[in-house]
Amino acid sequence: xxxxxxxxxxxxxxxxxxxxxxxxxxxxxxxxxxxxxxxxxxxxxxxxxxxxxxxxxxxxxxxxxxxxxxxxxxxxxxxxxxxxxxxxxxxxxxxxxxxxxxxxxxxxxxxxxxxxxxxxxxxxxxxxxxxxxxxxxxxxxxxxxxxxxxxxxxxxxxxxxxxxxxxxxxxxxxxxxxxxxxxxxxxxxxxxxxxx
Numbered sequence: 001x002x003x004x005x006x007x008x009x010x011x012x013x014x015x016x017x018x019x020x021x022x023x024x025x026x027x028x029x030x031x032x033x034x035x036x037x038x039x040x041x042x043x044x045x046x047x048x049x050x051x052x053x054x055x056x057x058x059x060x061x062x063x064x065x066x067x068x069x070x071x072x073x074x075x076x077x078x079x080x081x082x083x084x085x086x087x088x089x090x091x092x093x094x095x096x097x098x099x100x101x102x103x104x105x106x107x108x109x110x111x112x113x114x115x116x117x118x119x120x121x122x123x124x125x126x127x128x129x130x131x132x133x134x135x136x137x138x139x140x141x142x143x144x145x146x147x148x149x150x151x152x153x154x155x156x157x158x159x160x161x162x163x164x165x166x167x168x169x170x171x172x173x174x175x176x177x178x179x180x181x182x183x184x185x186x187x188x189x190x191x192x193x194x195x196x
Contacts, residue, residue, distance in 0.1 A: 005043050011057060013040050018059075022116055022145075026054035026061050034127040034164055072112045073099045076139050079152075080108075083180045087187060097134035105190040106183065109135035109157075111165075114143045115150070123168040133157035137183050140165065154179045156186070 003009070017027050017035060029050065032041040044053055054061050077089045077100055090101045100108040111126040118125060124142040138160060140153040153167065155176045167173045176182070 003039070007056075010040070010043055010047070010053065013037070014044075014053065014057065020117070024059075026050055026057070026059040028062050030127045030129075033129075034125050036164075068112065069099075069110070070094070072141055073110045076100065076108070076110050076141070080180075080183065084184055084187070087184075099135075102183065103187050103191065105194065106137060106186045107135040108137045108139055108183070109133070110139050110141065112141040112143065114147060115145050118166060118168065121168050123166055123171075126165040126167070128160055128163050128165050131161050131163055133160065136186055138165075139183075140167070142167065151177050152180075153177055154182050156182060 014027070017032060017037060017040065018024075020035065021027055021031060029041050029045075032038070032044075044050055047053075048056060051061060073091060077091055080087060080089050080100070080102060087103050090104075092099055092101060098107040099110045102108060111128070113124045113126050115122055115124055117123075124140070126138075126140050128138070135157050138153075138155045138157055140155065141149055142151040142153065144150045153173055153176045155165075155173065159176075165173065
């Protein structure tokens with residue numbers, strides 16, 4: 001059945017998403033898409049845009065996702081240097097298909113998300129956004145409800161052929177919690193493979 005969108009339905013669906021995400025601001029495009037609400041994202045984009053709907057409902061916009069992303073990318077860049085002796089880490093440009101390059105061989109994509117209620121359970125939902133990765137490793141930063149780093153998940157991209165990663169209390173991905181050794185092993189294996 002095709003939905004007949006109007007202003008009231010857009011407002012109603014937005015309010016449901018805001019409640020689900022437990023936020024008091026306008027959701028971002030990535031948050032709606034992560035929730036599986038690309039339909040709502042498209043309607044917002046084709047009508048009043050995010051800023052227009054935020055004004056209509058009386059909500060603040062979230063600080064720039066790019067700014068937040070850059071902040072956590074630099075944070076992980078420093079973290080990798082701290083946990084590994086002598087690794088060089090380069091920050092890539094915003095338009096690059098991955099975020100960091102370690103020792104000129106291992107490509108890292110950084111994802112960050114705040115804890116939220118996912119169908120009655122506390123979880124972290126990361127927008128991977130592509131089934132076939134352009135990186136070697138995902139570093140997923142799980143924040144608590146106050147934006148404090150709770151956990152790091154260091155996951156080989158080959159293990160994540162999905163567009164949305166949901167990590168709950170009993171997730172199979174908990175085996176990757178704080179597994180910085182995986183990143184270090186990737187660098188060592190790549191370097192051995194590159195020796196002629």
